[in-house]
Amino acid sequence: MAHRLRPEGLAFVESAPVRLVFTREMSAPPERVFRALAEDVSGWAQWFPGVTSIRPLDDGAGRDVRLTGGGRFRETVLVAKEAELYAYRVDVTNAPGLRALVEEWRLSPAGAGTRVQWTFGADGNVALRAVLRLAGAGLGRSFRNAVTALDRRLTP
Template identity: 65%
Template sequence: MARRLRPVGLDFVEAAPVRHVFTREVAAPVEAVYGALEDVPGWAEWFPQVSAARAVDAGAGRDITLTGGVRFRESVIAATAPELYAYRIDVTNLPGARAIVEEWRLTPAGTGTRVRWTFATDGTAAYRLALKVARGGQARAFRDAVRALERRLAA
């Protein structure tokens, strides 16, 4: 059953009770990485856990389906090329979630890009506990996604 989450803003990234922050560097320039983030359907080609992605509301929102059937209706809350792309989850079927914001920050690193992904969330006690356990899986998912994105941008 899908349910509406609490509408939070970009400040939630720093204030959330649960924050997972992951960073990796890629050889691609910042502008290319940012372009891949804005290319919503392309996410299914480089982020292994994303099975379907489409832009909605003239690009102001996103419909995302993960492998396993978790679904998100998202609102883009920051799109400041080429350094910041962030979205809030508005509706999901993920049990226990109350608020989620994901932020992608890009900074030049030599001729490449430092990619920092912050997953900021709040939820029930059981949800927060499950996220502690899932942190390693999120780290692997991020690593694999950024590697795949780097290969895609090099092609």
């Protein structure tokens, strides 16, 4: 059953009860990485494990995300700053126990490539918070695999 989450802003990634931060470097330049994140929304399913489909909504202001296992998210894009920052929050989900979720992708130059930092800020009931903390290693592995796959996709 879908339920509405608390509408948090970008600052939530710094104060969330569960905050997971992952970093990895890529060969592709920040501009190409940003375009893959913010403009080729449907392409996420090709490089991010667990994502079965994403489609842009409201002329790019939102996203409809479907995950392996049946998870669904209706998101609002909070920031899309060229080659630097892409962030969104989940507004509606079928994930039980979740109260708020904001994800931030920060990009910075790293030599000829890009340093990608993904921050996952969430709030939920006690059980969900515990699960998310335990799932941190798996989310980190998923992030590393995603960035590696995206880099292969973007680098000729």
